[in-house]
Amino acid sequence: MQWPIAHDEAPLFYEAFLMRTEDRIPYRDIFDFQMPGSFAAYYALGRLGGFSDLRIRVIDLLILSILLLVTYFSIQRFGKVAAWSAAILFGLQYLQGGPSMSLQREYLLLAFIAPAVWIAMRDDLTSRHRFMLGFLFGLSTVIKPHAAIGLIPILLFDITDNIQQRKLTVLKAAAASLLPASIGFSVPIVAVFTWLALNNALMPFIEIALNYWPLYSQINGQLVITPKAERIPFLLEQVWRLGGHGIWLIPAAIGLYLNQNMRTYRLASLALCYAIYPALSGQFFPYHYIPFVYFIILLASLAVSTIPLPPSPARQLSSIILLVVILINVRPSSAFLRQIEGRPVNTSTYRANEIARFLENNLKDGDKVQPLDWTGGTLLAMLETRAHIATSYVFDFYFYHHVSMPYIQGLRSDFMHELQTAAPRFVIEVTSMDKPWVGGEDTSRDFPELRNFLNENYSITIQQDDYLIYERR
Numbered sequence: 291m292q293w294p295i296a297h298d299e300a301p302l303f304y305e306a307f308l309m310r311t312e313d314r315i316p317y318r319d320i321f322d323f324q325m326p327g328s329f330a331a332y333y334a335l336g337r338l339g340g341f342s343d344l345r346i347r348v349i350d351l352l353i354l355s356i357l358l359l360v361t362y363f364s365i366q367r368f369g370k371v372a373a374w375s376a377a378i379l380f381g382l383q384y385l386q387g388g389p390s391m392s393l394q395r396e397y398l399l400l401a402f403i404a405p406a407v408w409i410a411m412r413d414d415l416t417s418r419h420r421f422m423l424g425f426l427f428g429l430s431t432v433i434k435p436h437a438a439i440g441l442i443p444i445l446l447f448d449i450t451d452n453i454q455q456r457k458l459t460v461l462k463a464a465a466a467s468l469l470p471a472s473i474g475f476s477v478p479i480v481a482v483f484t485w486l487a488l489n490n491a492l493m494p495f496i497e498i499a500l501n502y503w504p505l506y507s508q509i510n511g512q513l514v515i516t517p518k519a520e521r522i523p524f525l526l527e528q529v530w531r532l533g534g535h536g537i538w539l540i541p542a543a544i545g546l547y548l549n550q551n552m553r554t555y556r557l558a559s560l561a562l563c564y565a566i567y568p569a570l571s572g573q574f575f576p577y578h579y580i581p582f583v584y585f586i587i588l589l590a591s592l593a594v595s596t597i598p599l600p601p602s603p604a605r606q607l608s609s610i611i612l613l614v615v616i617l618i619n620v621r622p623s624s625a626f627l628r629q630i631e632g633r634p635v636n637t638s639t640y641r642a643n644e645i646a647r648f649l650e651n652n653l654k655d656g657d658k659v660q661p662l663d664w665t666g667g668t669l670l671a672m673l674e675t676r677a678h679i680a681t682s683y684v685f686d687f688y689f690y691h692h693v694s695m696p697y698i699q700g701l702r703s704d705f706m707h708e709l710q711t712a713a714p715r716f717v718i719e720v721t722s723m724d725k726p727w728v729g730g731e732d733t734s735r736d737f738p739e740l741r742n743f744l745n746e747n748y749s750i751t752i753q754q755d756d757y758l759i760y761e762r763r
Contacts, residue, residue, distance in 0.1 A: 304709030327432030424474030545592025
């Protein structure tokens with residue numbers, strides 16, 4: 291309950307704050323490459339939680355509780371022990387990630403994908419069920435486009451069921467499954483694009499999608515540009531690592547062996563899809579594995595299933611193996627360990643508190659602030675003090691990769707024009723070693739036009755080891 295807003299939460303909640311208080315529209319008034327569903331989700335969470343650390347954490351735990359309840363009902367067909375195991379183990383794995391993993395978009399995806407799986411585990415699907423499957427995956431798609439990968443095996447299994455049980459031809463079986471699912475899938479997407487068009491944000495979104503997404507996709511999980519020649523070997527190497535969660539494959543394989551039926555095969559196919567999911571973006575950040583962890587834990591929980599077979603020596607052995615994996619893999623979060631030692635949850639939170647105190651004591655009505663940061667705490671400080679930003683650029687990392695590309699040069703030029711026009715009172719630059727700089731080919735840490743502008747118009751009023759605060763002269 292004491293975990294603060296952290297990591298990716300802070301920028302997204304700050305952007306939601308700008309949408310709430312300044313009527314800013316993403317892409318038109320806020321430059322960011324996130325999907326529209328991410329803005330919608332964080333806007334809703336911010337409104338419900340009042341952008342308060344405590345209230346947002348309460349909402350986070352409520353979402354987790356509902357997700358685990360849905361998980362329990364999805365796995366209940368394999369016995370109560372398996373259902374409880376699935377729910378509890380995923381909850382522990384989620385909390386193990388600490389505040390930096392909380393409310394990540396992949397976690398929010400599960401709020402839609404988990405109910406879809408619950409529906410898919412039914413014996414017989416109606417057109418209404420298929421519509422809901424498509425609709426739920428459509429909601430996940432407007433947050434992350436490749437989240438829809440899980441809908442593919444679900445529909446393939448449904449088509450197979452139509453052929454085998456209802457004795458339909460392949461074409462009729464495909465039509466019965468795909469048509470209602472496609473209609474449901476299109477509803478959130480059409481709604482989002484209509485909203486963007488009505489707010490003059492559709493063309494800016496398309497421009498970002500066409501020009502910036504291809505550049506960002508070349509940045510890997512170590513924040514290094516992957517050369518084209520090394521791209522495929524890098525993806526193959528990372529896919530097999532499974533984000534360090536491969537040990538769950540042992541009880542998952544046992545659960546699959548002990549429960550050889552269509553429902554188990556559906557879960558296995560979903561686990562496979564979301565093992566591939568991180569490769570579709572190419573970054574392999576830890577939170578990209580949240581859906582995979584969810585489904586591999588569901589499979590692993592089947593190692594203690596009691597339906598349809600009663601307990602036996604083989605099932606007792608599988609329970610012991612699952613217990614060993616739990617003892618190896620499930621532990622308290624590093625944030626929790628720091629808390630019980632009386633240390634700050636993370637360094638960026640401590641930095642954010644210092645910056646927030648400065649802004650609270652020095653900001654006047656009408657003052658604007660420009661962050662030169664990403665996830666280093668400045669945006670959290672600006673959120674806490676309700677500080678208003680000077681430009682449409684919430685982050686600065688865009689300006690330092692693919693620097694020779696005309697599109698990035700155009701972003702630099704546009705940023706400098708907005709900055710010179712707004713002339714914010716304060717500019718806050720995070721300089722710490724943990725600032726996520728992008729490295730590799732065609733990257734730079736130099737921005738001469740920005741540096742000259744600061745030298746000519748600003749003085750350093752606060753200079754710490756990990757951040758600088760400039761004040762307009």
